Amino acid sequence: MTTGRMEAFSDGVLAIIITIMVLELRLPDGSTFASLRTVWPSLLAYVLSFVYIAIYWVNHHHLLKTVDHVTGGILWANLDLLFWLSLLPFVTRWMSVEHFALVPVVTYGIVLGLAGVAYSILQIVIIRSQGPDSALRGAIGRDVKGTLSVVLFVVGAALAFVETWIALACYAVVAIMWLVPDRRLEPVIGGHGTGPAG
Amino acid sequence: MTTGRMEAFSDGVLAIIITIMVLELRLPDGSTFASLRTVWPSLLAYVLSFVYIAIYWVNHHHLLKTVDHVTGGILWANLDLLFWLSLLPFVTRWMSVEHFALVPVVTYGIVLGLAGVAYSILQIVIIRSQGPDSALRGAIGRDVKGTLSVVLFVVGAALAFVETWIALACYAVVAIMWLVPDRRLEPVIGGHGTGPAG
Amino acid sequence: MTTGRMEAFSDGVLAIIITIMVLELRLPDGSTFASLRTVWPSLLAYVLSFVYIAIYWVNHHHLLKTVDHVTGGILWANLDLLFWLSLLPFVTRWMSVEHFALVPVVTYGIVLGLAGVAYSILQIVIIRSQGPDSALRGAIGRDVKGTLSVVLFVVGAALAFVETWIALACYAVVAIMWLVPDRRLEPVIGGHGTGPAG
Amino acid sequence: MTTGRMEAFSDGVLAIIITIMVLELRLPDGSTFASLRTVWPSLLAYVLSFVYIAIYWVNHHHLLKTVDHVTGGILWANLDLLFWLSLLPFVTRWMSVEHFALVPVVTYGIVLGLAGVAYSILQIVIIRSQGPDSALRGAIGRDVKGTLSVVLFVVGAALAFVETWIALACYAVVAIMWLVPDRRLEPVIGGHGTGPAG
Numbered sequence: 001m002t003t004g005r006m007e008a009f010s011d012g013v014l015a016i017i018i019t020i021m022v023l024e025l026r027l028p029d030g031s032t033f034a035s036l037r038t039v040w041p042s043l044l045a046y047v048l049s050f051v052y053i054a055i056y057w058v059n060h061h062h063l064l065k066t067v068d069h070v071t072g073g074i075l076w077a078n079l080d081l082l083f084w085l086s087l088l089p090f091v092t093r094w095m096s097v098e099h100f101a102l103v104p105v106v107t108y109g110i111v112l113g114l115a116g117v118a119y120s121i122l123q124i125v126i127i128r129s130q131g132p133d134s135a136l137r138g139a140i141g142r143d144v145k146g147t148l149s150v151v152l153f154v155v156g157a158a159l160a161f162v163e164t165w166i167a168l169a170c171y172a173v174v175a176i177m178w179l180v181p182d183r184r185l186e187p188v189i190g191g192h193g194t195g196p197a198g
Numbered sequence: 199m200t201t202g203r204m205e206a207f208s209d210g211v212l213a214i215i216i217t218i219m220v221l222e223l224r225l226p227d228g229s230t231f232a233s234l235r236t237v238w239p240s241l242l243a244y245v246l247s248f249v250y251i252a253i254y255w256v257n258h259h260h261l262l263k264t265v266d267h268v269t270g271g272i273l274w275a276n277l278d279l280l281f282w283l284s285l286l287p288f289v290t291r292w293m294s295v296e297h298f299a300l301v302p303v304v305t306y307g308i309v310l311g312l313a314g315v316a317y318s319i320l321q322i323v324i325i326r327s328q329g330p331d332s333a334l335r336g337a338i339g340r341d342v343k344g345t346l347s348v349v350l351f352v353v354g355a356a357l358a359f360v361e362t363w364i365a366l367a368c369y370a371v372v373a374i375m376w377l378v379p380d381r382r383l384e385p386v387i388g389g390h391g392t393g394p395a396g
Numbered sequence: 397m398t399t400g401r402m403e404a405f406s407d408g409v410l411a412i413i414i415t416i417m418v419l420e421l422r423l424p425d426g427s428t429f430a431s432l433r434t435v436w437p438s439l440l441a442y443v444l445s446f447v448y449i450a451i452y453w454v455n456h457h458h459l460l461k462t463v464d465h466v467t468g469g470i471l472w473a474n475l476d477l478l479f480w481l482s483l484l485p486f487v488t489r490w491m492s493v494e495h496f497a498l499v500p501v502v503t504y505g506i507v508l509g510l511a512g513v514a515y516s517i518l519q520i521v522i523i524r525s526q527g528p529d530s531a532l533r534g535a536i537g538r539d540v541k542g543t544l545s546v547v548l549f550v551v552g553a554a555l556a557f558v559e560t561w562i563a564l565a566c567y568a569v570v571a572i573m574w575l576v577p578d579r580r581l582e583p584v585i586g587g588h589g590t591g592p593a594g
Numbered sequence: 595m596t597t598g599r600m601e602a603f604s605d606g607v608l609a610i611i612i613t614i615m616v617l618e619l620r621l622p623d624g625s626t627f628a629s630l631r632t633v634w635p636s637l638l639a640y641v642l643s644f645v646y647i648a649i650y651w652v653n654h655h656h657l658l659k660t661v662d663h664v665t666g667g668i669l670w671a672n673l674d675l676l677f678w679l680s681l682l683p684f685v686t687r688w689m690s691v692e693h694f695a696l697v698p699v700v701t702y703g704i705v706l707g708l709a710g711v712a713y714s715i716l717q718i719v720i721i722r723s724q725g726p727d728s729a730l731r732g733a734i735g736r737d738v739k740g741t742l743s744v745v746l747f748v749v750g751a752a753l754a755f756v757e758t759w760i761a762l763a764c765y766a767v768v769a770i771m772w773l774v775p776d777r778r779l780e781p782v783i784g785g786h787g788t789g790p791a792g
Contacts, residue, residue: 399654401601401605402655404605404607405605405608408608408609408610409609409612411609412610412613413613416613416614416616416617419617419673420617462610471652471655472652474646475651475652478612479644479648482612482613482616482644483616485617486616486621490621490622490625493621494624494625499625499627499629499630500625503630548732
């Protein structure tokens with residue numbers, strides 16, 4: 001069983017998630033540049049979520065490069081990841097509509113965190129399926145970046161109770177952390193792990 | 199005629215079905231944790247439908263592994279299955295909006311049952327196309343699990359008239375039944391049949 | 397230039413068209429079996445459109461089997477076909493909302509007819525690209541079925557001015573005509589042409 | 595790392611973008627031919643956006659034919675292009691709802707222009723990854739067409755302040771410019787560049 005159809009299905013789901021969020025963008029109330037300013041928060045939320053799905057897609061892409069043989073466990077761990085990511089448009093919309101109120105911002109962080117955990121589980125299931133010589137285990141190493149991501153989601157969601165924009169800053173930092181050092185993208189898989197919560 | 203494009207189209211349709219349901223999730227009326235509780239039923243309905251589509255995708259995946267040669271009959275039996283599954287977002291939404299009222303819950307079970315029957319027809323059409331040495335026929339065997347699924351859908355829909363939550367429990371049991379014993383996923387196709395109503 | 401990506405893109409667009417129509421199904425006003433009856437017309441319209449997209453997908457599938465080399469003209473003729481089919485969810489919704497009123501029913505037939513013409517143009521562009529020994533030209537033959545489809549769309553749309561249900565019957569007859577004789581699906585391409593207006 | 599999955603994901607996103615715009619078409623207020631006239635502007639906007647996405651898909655298709663080896667930079671430049679194109683349904687809807695008012699028309703041009711710039715960046719990233727013997731650099735040449743497209747978007751958006759229909763005419767001219775001379779589509783890549791702002 002090769003990864004072909006699992007990749008195709010994941011690509012489909014991620015492509016839809018990343019695109020339908022734009023369906024949920026509310027139109028400005030009017031046709032002036034000032035009216036555009038009222039949709040700024042929801043555009044910001046859209047950009048953040050778009051970047052997250054993009055990061056997951058890129059990492060998922062690299063992750064599956066290490067997989068030769070797909071097991072039932074891998075299929076289901078992958079579906080679990082897709083489930084949490086599928087909730088992202090929902091919490092993005094909620095966060096936008098409620099103008100980044102406390103609970104939606106916390107929920108957004110929780111969903112991102114659970115997606116990170118699902119990604120982590122997917123990595124573990126793949127490593128187990130590969131046995132002692134797992135190529136993925138070698139590539140992930142101590143996975144500092146993945147662990148730091150989870151810590152930042154937890155800390156961010158907690159700090160939202162102090163000030164919601166601190167939480168959003170934490171979420172943004174995780175995204176930037178995964179965007180900036182592109183070295184990890186070039187070789188088969190770099191030494192930084194392969195996902196936000198890997 | 200290989201299965202490539204039939205798989206690609208089915209993956210596309212199933213990826214869309216599984217994802218658009220999140221578009222139909224109503225936002226909480228407010229931004230408190232309490233308001234999240236009001237969307238709990240619709241989240242539950244979403245999870246159940248997500249799991250069902252995921253199960254169908256996994257089984258469809260395995261089913262087509264046994265197919266070398268696609269006939270017109272297989273294409274249309276597959277489209278019939280996709281049709282019934284495409285109604286799942288509709289009945290999921292109805293069930294959520296009407297707070298799991300009797301008729302929507304019964305209708306949900308009927309649609310799931312008809313999808314199961316469509317899956318069964320697809321299996322039969324494939325077996326016929328494979329002739330006496332059908333690999334699929336050997337793999338399905340007596341298909342206890344498939345028959346039990348249909349029975350549970352029928353019994354569940356009937357018991358909804360007594361208490362709707364019994365029906366939902368029956369539907370959930372079918373899902374769990376297909377999720378738990380992952381042995382069937384590992385070899386080409388296990389001895390339990392390959393789909394909810396197979 | 398092979399057909400791979402053109403098939404993938406077409407599969408994507410057709411999968412989305414066939415699935416988003418269900419997003420536009422209005423929920424019944426209530427939770428009784430009687431309330432389901434009020435959505436019967438829109439379900440019927442959905443079924444008809446689903447079947448049409450399915451027929452196009454199956455025929456498109458077979459059509460591209462005859463193509464080795466994709467030209468720019470083929471790409472654009474294909475996009476033209478996808479454009480007209482993309483309007484099907486729009487006219488389906490209009491027809492449903494207006495309870496099969498005259499003008500929406502006529503418009504529905506016109507869109508189907510224009511999709512048929514687009515399919516015909518796609519066939520012609522492919523035949524031209526294949527030169528004098530075109531495999532497709534041989535397969536299509538006189539294309540009685542394709543011509544009859546166009547006639548039925550025109551006659552149906554015209555008869556809508558007498559009685560809209562006659563138009564719908566005509567549209568349904570075209571669909572049934574393409575569904576029933578599956579012989580054309582089995583060999584590379586049968587002798588009946590390969591599309592509703594081929 | 596081959597282009598396979600990057601193509602599949604892009605095809606998915608573009609297929610969804612091109613199709614969901616039809617979801618956002620408002621129904622005519624009534625069921626007469628006259629009522630159809632009221633949706634004419636939004637149909638026009640839909641056609642324009644459909645043609646743009648189609649042009650991008652065709653050019654993207656050709657562009658990736660020149661790529662053997664995908665780098666992280668190419669993946670992200672591609673995601674940047676998809677991001678700007680994903681905003682097209684949003685600005686199309688805004689332009690339609692506001693009946694082609696000044697600011698939405700200007701914004702539409704800006705989004706198209708930024709998509710053009712993103713396409714240009716993608717080309718540059720690919721050329722860099724190919725080194726001194728870049729096949730793409732040779733194919734693009736002076737890229738007159740790409741530069742002219744950007745100029746027309748800027749001029750069009752500016753002239754919208756004089757008269758919005760001049761802006762729309764400029765946008766349409768860019769589309770027609772890319773549609774008409776199909777010579778560039780036939781060979782690997784013609785001498786005119788491969789995208790609206792290439």
